[in-house]
Amino acid sequence: MFSTNTKIKNNIYDLAIFSKIPAFPEKLHVGRPNIGGRENLLARINDMLDRKWLTNHGQFVQEFEKKIAEYIGVKHCIATCNGTIALELAIRALGLTGEVLVPSFTFIATAHALQWQEITPVFCDIDPKTHTIDPYRLQQMITPRTSGIIGVHVWGNPCNVEALTQIAEQNNLKLMFDAAHAFGCSYKKQMIGKFGEAEVFSFHATKFINAFEGGAIVTNNDDLAEKIRLMTNFGFAGLDNVIYIGTNGKMNEASAAMGLTSLESLDEFIEVNYRNYQCYQNELADIVGVSLFAYHKEEHSNYQYIILEINEALTGVNRDTLVKILEAENVIARRYFYPGCHRMEPYRSYFPHAGLLLPETEKLTQQVMLLPTGTSIDGESIVKICHMIHFIVKNANSINRALVKPLSSETEQKNTLSP
Numbered sequence: 001m002f003s004t005n006t007k008i009k010n011n012i013y014d015l016a017i018f019s020k021i022p023a024f025p026e027k028l029h030v031g032r033p034n035i036g037g038r039e040n041l042l043a044r045i046n047d048m049l050d051r052k053w054l055t056n057h058g059q060f061v062q063e064f065e066k067k068i069a070e071y072i073g074v075k076h077c078i079a080t081c082n083g084t085i086a087l088e089l090a091i092r093a094l095g096l097t098g099e100v101l102v103p104s105f106t107f108i109a110t111a112h113a114l115q116w117q118e119i120t121p122v123f124c125d126i127d128p129k130t131h132t133i134d135p136y137r138l139q140q141m142i143t144p145r146t147s148g149i150i151g152v153h154v155w156g157n158p159c160n161v162e163a164l165t166q167i168a169e170q171n172n173l174k175l176m177f178d179a180a181h182a183f184g185c186s187y188k189k190q191m192i193g194k195f196g197e198a199e200v201f202s203f204h205a206t207k208f209i210n211a212f213e214g215g216a217i218v219t220n221n222d223d224l225a226e227k228i229r230l231m232t233n234f235g236f237a238g239l240d241n242v243i244y245i246g247t248n249g250k251m252n253e254a255s256a257a258m259g260l261t262s263l264e265s266l267d268e269f270i271e272v273n274y275r276n277y278q279c280y281q282n283e284l285a286d287i288v289g290v291s292l293f294a295y296h297k298e299e300h301s302n303y304q305y306i307i308l309e310i311n312e313a314l315t316g317v318n319r320d321t322l323v324k325i326l327e328a329e330n331v332i333a334r335r336y337f338y339p340g341c342h343r344m345e346p347y348r349s350y351f352p353h354a355g356l357l358l359p360e361t362e363k364l365t366q367q368v369m370l371l372p373t374g375t376s377i378d379g380e381s382i383v384k385i386c387h388m389i390h391f392i393v394k395n396a397n398s399i400n401r402a403l404v405k406p407l408s409s410e411t412e413q414k415n416t417l418s419p
C-alpha cells in the first residue's frame with residue numbers, strides 16, 4: 001500500500017523522539033489557513049483602501065453576508081468579528097438566562113460565551129458515534145432553570161437536529177446551534193444554518209473558509225436578525241439613537257475581503273479536503289485500533305478535520321504517546337477537545353464532579369486526535385504520516401519500553417544542552 005519512498009523509519013531508534021532527524025523539516029499544523037486567490041484578495045484590499053471605507057458594514061461585508069445567506073438559503077446573515085462574539089450576540093438576543101444545556105465536548109468558546117453573560121453552561125454528554133450532544137441524556141438534564149439548548153455540529157457533523165427541535169418545543173426552550181465547524185455541511189440535505197432560532201459560524205484563520213478572524217449569525221427570524229444587527233453595532237438604530245445594550249461585534253472590510261476571496265475557492269477547498277480524507281482513509285484502513293471519523297456520505301460535508309480515535313487496548317499505544325511521537329517528527333497533531341470544557345476553569349471549580357455525568361465525553365477526550373489537512377499538505381506527506389502511524393502501532397511494545405528506559409548519557413547531555 002505504501003510506496004517505498006515514504007517508508008522513512010527502519011527501526012524505532014530512527015524516530016525523532018529518540019533524538020533522530022524529524023520526518024518533516026517544517027512543522028505540519030492542523031489549521032493551516034487556506035489562502036485562495038491571492039490576487040483577488042489584494043485587488044479587494046486595494047479597492048478598500050482607495051474607497052477609504054474600512055469597517056462599519058461596508059460594501060464587502062454586505063456582499064459577504066449576501067453570499068452566505070444565499071449559499072445556505074436563509075433570510076438573514078449578520079457578519080461579526082469572530083465566532084465567539086457571534087455566539088454571545090445570539091445568546092443575548094435570544095434572551096437566554098439561568099442555565100443552558102451544551103456539550104462539554106466542544107471548543108471552550110461555546111461555554112465561555114454563556115458564562116461571560118453569567119449564564120451557567122450545563123454540560124451534557126455526547127453520542128459517541130456522532131460526537132454531538134446526546135438528545136436522550138439532554139432530556140434528563142432539563143430543570144426549571146433551563147432556558148435553552150446550544151447544539152454543536154462538531155467537525156461539521158450535524159447534531160440530531162430533529163430530536164433537539166422536538167425537545168426544545170416540548171419544553172419551551174430556545175434552541176440554537178454552534179455551527180463554527182459546519183459551514184458547507186448539511187443535515188437531511190438541508191444546509192446547516194437553517195436550524196433552530198439561529199446558527200453561528202466561525203471564519204477564523206484555521207477554518208476552511210476564513211476571514212482572518214470572523215463569524216456570522218444566520219437566522220430566518222426577522223425580529224431576531226434586526227435585534228442582533230443592532231446589538232452588533234452598540235445598539236445604534238440610526239445616528240444618536242441607541243435602543244439596546246450592544247457591543248462592537250462588527251466584521252471589518254479586510255476580513256470580508258478575505259472571506260469573499262475564500263468563498264470563491266469553496267468548491268476547490270472542499271475537493272482538496274475530500275481528497276486528503278480519502279487518502280487518510282485508504283492508508284489507515286488496516287490499522288486495528290485506529291479509526292478515522294467517517295463523514296456522512298449522503299450529506300454535504302466540508303471534510304475540514306481529520307479525526308482519529310485511538311483505542312489503546314488494540315493499538316498498544318495511547319493517544320498522548322502517539323501525539324508526542326508525531327510531534328517530534330514535526331506532525332503537530334491536536335487533541336481537540338481535551339480535556340473537555342468541564343475540566344477547564346472556571347467550570348472544573350464550579351462543577352468538580354461534572355465528569356460523572358459525562359462518561360462518553362471523558363472517554364472520547366482521551367482518544368481523539370486531529371491530523372493536518374487542507375491545502376497546505378500534499379498526498380505524499382499524508383502517506384508518510386500514515387506510514388509513521390503504522391510503524392508506531394506495529395512497534396508499540398518496543399517503543400513503550402524504550403520510552404520508559406532512562407536516557408543514555410549522550411541523549412541526556414544533548415537534551416540538557418538544547419535551548
Ligand code: T4K
Pocket residue numbers: 029030031032033082083084085106107109110152178180181202203204205206214215336
Ligand atoms: N465554537 C466552536 C465549536 C469552535 O471550534 C470555535 C473555534 C468557536 C466556537 C469560536 O470561533 P472563533 O471565535 O475562533 O471564530 C483553534 C481556533 O483558534 C478556533 O477558532 C477553533 N474553534 C478551534 C477549534 O481551533 P487553537 O487555539 O487550538 O488553535 P490555533 O488558533 O492556535 O491554531 C492552530 C494551528 O493552526 C496553529 O498551531 C498553527 C496554525 N495556524 C493558526 C493560525 C491562527 C496557522 O498556520 N496560521 C494562523 O494564522 O484554536
